[in-house]
Amino acid sequence: MKKLLILFVLSIFAAPSFAQELNNAFYFRFGYSSPSWSQYGLEQDDWGDYASKYGANFEVGSIFIIQPWAAKNIALGINVDYLYLNYGNFKVEEYGFESNLGSIRAGSKIGPSFSFSPVKNMALDVYVKADIAWATAVIPYPEEIGDADDYYSDYGTLGLSTGLNFRYSVLMLGVEFNTISPKLESDDYPGFYLQEFINDALAPNSASKKSKMPCVNFTFGFCF
Numbered sequence: 137m138k139k140l141l142i143l144f145v146l147s148i149f150a151a152p153s154f155a156q157e158l159n160n161a162f163y164f165r166f167g168y169s170s171p172s173w174s175q176y177g178l179e180q181d182d183w184g185d186y187a188s189k190y191g192a193n194f195e196v197g198s199i200f201i202i203q204p205w206a207a208k209n210i211a212l213g214i215n216v217d218y219l220y221l222n223y224g225n226f227k228v229e230e231y232g233f234e235s236n237l238g239s240i241r242a243g244s245k246i247g248p249s250f251s252f253s254p255v256k257n258m259a260l261d262v263y264v265k266a267d268i269a270w271a272t273a274v275i276p277y278p279e280e281i282g283d284a285d286d287y288y289s290d291y292g293t294l295g296l297s298t299g300l301n302f303r304y305s306v307l308m309l310g311v312e313f314n315t316i317s318p319k320l321e322s323d324d325y326p327g328f329y330l331q332e333f334i335n336d337a338l339a340p341n342s343a344s345k346k347s348k349m350p351c352v353n354f355t356f357g358f359c360f
Contacts, residue, residue, distance in 0.1 A: 165357020171224035191224035243269035267295035290318035
């Protein structure tokens with residue numbers, strides 16, 4: 137047992153000598169986005185027994201190393217997403233009729249990251265980023281998307297993203313929690329907001345015009 141303990145301790149101290157030298161990394165990635173049932177201030181029961189949800193996410197960005205430490209296997213950096221696209225949809229089926237509430241968002245993100253390379257060609261990144269949603273749109277539509285009569289939108293909304301990356305050679309896996317609360321205004325009726333309609337139906341005591349839109353993104357991609 138003592139020999140195993142000594143070997144384990146030595147391996148920890150030896151790891152930096154085999155670690156990757158952390159450098160700037162450019163990446164693009166895509167994957168599955170899971171919108172939370174609590175979007176728009178709702179709960180899962182509010183969506184009904186026959187509701188489902190799904191989504192997709194795409195990002196292109198860079199990690200800039202600004203301060204390496206400990207034989208260059210630990211580093212502080214800046215993580216920038218030049219562009220991201222996020223799509224989410226809730227589908228509700230009742231009495232043979234299907235209705236959907238789809239959302240799409242485009243924006244950029246920036247914030248500090250902390251990177252660690254335990255062995256050669258491998259790195260882990262933890263980050264917190266400000267999310268600048270340049271444009272957000274939500275479209276309620278029945279069975280055919282062409283039947284949508286109105287949409288709700290907002291521009292220049294600020295949110296927050298926290299996440300973890302796993303990088304090995306050119307491969308990159310990520311998981312991220314994202315939250316943002318745009319004021320989604322009707323295109324057909326200026327001054328009327330989607331959240332006001334939801335509040336009238338389910339939360340009459342709420343005066344908020346902001347629609348909370350948290351989601352979790354699972355991504356796969358490549359970094360260079």
